[in-house]
Amino acid sequence: MTGQVRGVQLARLLGQWHALPGRRRSPDYAALAGSVRGLLADGRLPLGVRLPAERELAEALRISRTTVTAAYRQLRETGHLASRRGAGSWTMLPGNHRVASTGLWTPLDDREMLDLGVAALAAPPQLLSAARAATEDLPRYLSGAGYHPTGIIELREAVADAYTARGLPTSADQIMVTSGTQHALDLVLRLALAPGGTVLVESPTYPNALAALAGRRARITTHGLAADGGWEPDLLLGSLRQTRPKLAYLIPEFQNPTGHLMPASLRERVVAAAHAVGTDLIIDESFVDLAMDGTELPPPVATYDRHSRVVSIGGMSKPYWGGLRIGWVRASAPQVQRLAAVRVGVDMASPVLDQLVAVHLLADAEAIVADRRVQLAVQRDALLGALAHQLPEWRVTVPRGGVTLWAELDGPVSSALARAAEEVGVRLAPGPRFGLDGTLERFLRLPFTLPAADLVEAVGRLAAIRYDLDRAGRQRWREPAVIA
Template sequence: MSETVIGARALLDLLGEWRGAGPSYEALADRLRLLVIDGRLPSGARLPAERELAADLGVSRTTVTAAYQRLREQRFAVSRQGSGTRTALPGAVRTPGAHPSGLLDFTKAALPAPSMMPDAVAEASTLLSPLLLDSGYDTLGLTVLREAVARRFTERGLPTDADQILVTVGAQQAIALLARALVSRGDRALIEAPTYPHAYDALGAAGARIVTVPVSTEGVDGWDVDVLESVMRRTSPAIAYLMPDFQNPTGRSMSAAVRRRVLAAAAAQGTIVVADETPAELDIDRPESFPPLATAAGGAHVITIGSASKTMWGGLRVGWIRAERAMIRRLHGVRATMDLGTPVLEQLVVARLFDRFDAVLAERRAALAAGREALEARLPAAFPDWTVPHVHGGLAVWAHIGAPVSSQLALAARSEGLLVTAGPRFGVDGAFERFLRLPLTSAPAQVDRAVAALQRAWPAASRHPLPEPGALAAVV
């Protein structure tokens, strides 16, 4: 059986500036715990030997021993004679002293199910009868759903046939499937920084070497297209995984000019563009709307990912890939190595929801607008030093929190009853300590509770800001 072994060097990168206010062993244990909680360190990974980590961190071995001991006490690590210390995720993740009433979860930028759901489920269950005569193993997708998805692409300006659609178990499977089918070990894969973390997890699992292009909440364009062009030229990535609309987590959308340049750069290198348009229809009031990126493909090869998770409901676990027919056939062949199909009843529910999609989207727009309004009102009042960029839709805001304390804040917030993902989870190299992603998908009352929890957590997190990377003097 394969196992994940974390080398001291790799762990050093993940730890970043981990030292905090209290004793070193506590700060080290706290940071390791956060890395396990937010998935940057997988559960079950073997940690470096104490002596080795101590040497690389420049701390005493006693500090590492005490930190590992603290992790074991908190059930975030287990040690066995002869096989070292491994990370673990306790069954019920509860910070001692945290809210007994349950934690408020701001790590998921997703809405509850729309009000149309019960009707769609009732209709779907009546449509199920004839399908019960079949085996139920559906690796391609029900025709009725593939037609509905194709119709929606066509309405949005990208003529599409049902046989250009493969239905998947959420967009996440679509990403993993494309990574497996299109990336060979050692190939370069271009992603945005920051990006949707499970995408780089999937690309990394497929053996890709990741290269990044910055996306910022500042500036006219968001995407640094000069960098993108030069990275593409230098590295000729096999694929570029991009979110052109309401990028997760920044909320930015590519302008028409950025779209043109990205596609031209990809065409020049033969890079396949994987456009994850999962958030694309979560429009609140975007001044300009765009057809799917593949519409303007020109000479570029664009594969589109979509999902019912954010517009309809995450619990349906239905997503899709739109591509040329030959590519769909190829992906269909690879899919059976991952699973044996998308649940049938859920597909019928999504097909029924597509029949009332305008109403579903209107409800989503209202919920997202309320979440945005609450965040935009409460956050600047509570944290005058933060910058909360205005977004026109999508799932989240990417707040600049002024100091490099996002991981400390996320940790302190847990003790105040709030789960929130620290900025570095959206990057690959420990960057983004100055950012926090806050979902637009929460009701105003939850935003109130979350902001109050962040306010209570802030003093502990910010009292001892971490040294600026530049402030660490070079050793000469």
């Protein structure tokens, strides 16, 4: 087992479970069991965690123990819960499910699912030629052991050149190649954050970053992003000065999930404030290549760094392909060496062949990224058009880059909508996945990485499901407060 969740913690995650609309009326125990399954499906409740005792959860939810007992029984019957007398009950993977590409649970028969839970593109056509060229380059590495903790020199130089071209002079000694951006984040946290350290993050933010911070037992504080404007400068700088966190994790380019772009003036002020309070900045640049509509990017955040307070991370997953597990860290040369020392206790090095593929892709970056931007703009506009036609009550700010829309729904129904959508072949990432303790139920992330026709079809199915939710549960709702 990975741990235990207390009654009050699970109650916060469940939120207004008893009031969530459904496609059909159900008793309280079934609604509770369904809400727990929803938490399991979208990763907010992990595999192998022990749930609170029936009496403890009943007290936390202020319901009868009989209701909790019946809900646990139903979860055992569906394979989501295992119990042993004297040992408690813990979550498990049902026999008819598997771990999907997102790391979340999914039914075995979901091959035809329209997956809007993954914000990543299929591979570009240039990948095959890059792979062939990489195999021709491979022999010159075969005489050695193949371990390169900071990465092969060709790739480090290519990444450094890309930073230099953006106006941030960078040498290969400042680059460490990792097995994806998530791996880069994990290594930085291992080096820079002691267990229990305080970290400031945006809200909403990338769910896997929250998972990485939870793995380090970090104390997380949040800065709420405005739905239509992004960062509130005075509030963000005030949060840094008041909480004085050890680290701050920010996504300034087309923020995941909101798509916001941080202006240059705020970037400079954030770096200055971080230095003043002793905070190191982790800047996630996963989407920096995916500007659209002729958007001109501000200088990289590290441009304003004079004291080695900024560590930038990025990778190949978003502009190229998620299956190519290549990421990187840009930091000072001494920091890179310390990261390499940490790394050898984790995975030694990234695969040489994958790095060679990345070298060839980056050599053709101008053409590949240009094609990606055109593709994403078409798909984004198709998704926006479908939403305007089918779900006009939803509010969406048009992003100028990235791969996601952040939709404000017409009610706090994100989790209920996600559960109902599974039944009609659409997978969603509900708003609470991107925040803490069950907030953001009024929001939904919608990536535009699928073909345009699939996006239009998915929105049509969601519109029908939203209508069904209204018919079943509208009379239960009062006008909710906006959650930002």
